[in-house]
Amino acid sequence: MAAANLLALLDDIATLMDDIATMSKVAAQKTAGVLGDDLAVNADQVQGVKADRELPVVWAVAKGSLLNKAILVPAALAISAFVPALITVLLVLGGLYLCFEGAEKLLHKYLPHEDEVQAREARIEALTQEDVDMVAFEKDKIKGAIRTDFILSAEIIVIALGTVSDASLTTQIGVLVALSLAITVGVYGLVAGLVKMDDVGLYMLRKSLTGSMNGLQRFIGRALLVTAPALMKTLAVVGTVAMFLVGGGILTHSIGFMHVITDLFVSAAPNAALVMSILADGMVGVVAGSIIALVFALVSKLRK
Numbered sequence: 001m002a003a004a005n006l007l008a009l010l011d012d013i014a015t016l017m018d019d020i021a022t023m024s025k026v027a028a029q030k031t032a033g034v035l036g037d038d039l040a041v042n043a044d045q046v047q048g049v050k051a052d053r054e055l056p057v058v059w060a061v062a063k064g065s066l067l068n069k070a071i072l073v074p075a076a077l078a079i080s081a082f083v084p085a086l087i088t089v090l091l092v093l094g095g096l097y098l099c100f101e102g103a104e105k106l107l108h109k110y111l112p113h114e115d116e117v118q119a120r121e122a123r124i125e126a127l128t129q130e131d132v133d134m135v136a137f138e139k140d141k142i143k144g145a146i147r148t149d150f151i152l153s154a155e156i157i158v159i160a161l162g163t164v165s166d167a168s169l170t171t172q173i174g175v176l177v178a179l180s181l182a183i184t185v186g187v188y189g190l191v192a193g194l195v196k197m198d199d200v201g202l203y204m205l206r207k208s209l210t211g212s213m214n215g216l217q218r219f220i221g222r223a224l225l226v227t228a229p230a231l232m233k234t235l236a237v238v239g240t241v242a243m244f245l246v247g248g249g250i251l252t253h254s255i256g257f258m259h260v261i262t263d264l265f266v267s268a269a270p271n272a273a274l275v276m277s278i279l280a281d282g283m284v285g286v287v288a289g290s291i292i293a294l295v296f297a298l299v300s301k302l303r304k
Helices: 002-030 032-045 051-082 085-106 114-128 134-163 169-207 214-254 256-268 270-303
Strands: none
Touching: 051 085, 051 134, 051 169, 085 134, 085 214, 085 270, 134 169, 169 214, 214 256, 214 270, 256 270
16 A cells, blocks of 8 residues: 555656656747847856956856845746736736847847946956956946846746646746756856857967867867857847747737737748748737837937
């Protein structure tokens, strides 16, 4: 009898873990746009930090990210338990924010960014002026990165919770915790790798002057130095496109009348329904994000 109960318990645990793994995979796909943006933003946040301090700064931000998720996961679960209708509202707000972020990147040349100019000047001053307090500069960078991570983490958790909203509470907890840990480790592990690519490339070039495999070391070093900035630019472009697709997809699936837009696109080419539905999501994302970005810029200008 005891053996049968133990087998039943193990079977239940295995089923639960399988559900968590399956739903975590689906939730990760849904949050792909935010993840790309999260990776690009956090890699950009380390700019201006001296090379020997890049990894400590990344580690400090990663710890802050874990704390953010430790706050956000229980809050999201409480909303799901007591005010489930609010999940859809938060999803739409998250989708609009994604579209807005994408539009800001797309319209970057035409929108005012005084804070960005100030941040660039602060980075230059920190690197060129010896009397700048680098400890205070790093703390400001870390605080800013953690604040940005809080917003992006909130989007990820809300989107993930919307994906598993019909599952049991145990499954929801498992998916959110597993996804939070995996995303934090994955994103900040990749950020650490990205920010050190150029340093590794430079080391390989220097090593090629005295090493026994000069040609190979020189080739790898140059490849890393060339790849690092190109990879960052590619990541930024892919992240922006993904933000429009994911944000627009949230809007078309969460707001009833927007289904008509998807239907119109699909009816134009029924044989390529999947491609046309993706294009519809992207178009909705671009239009919605552009409207919000332009309104936001106009309001900011009027306030000044």
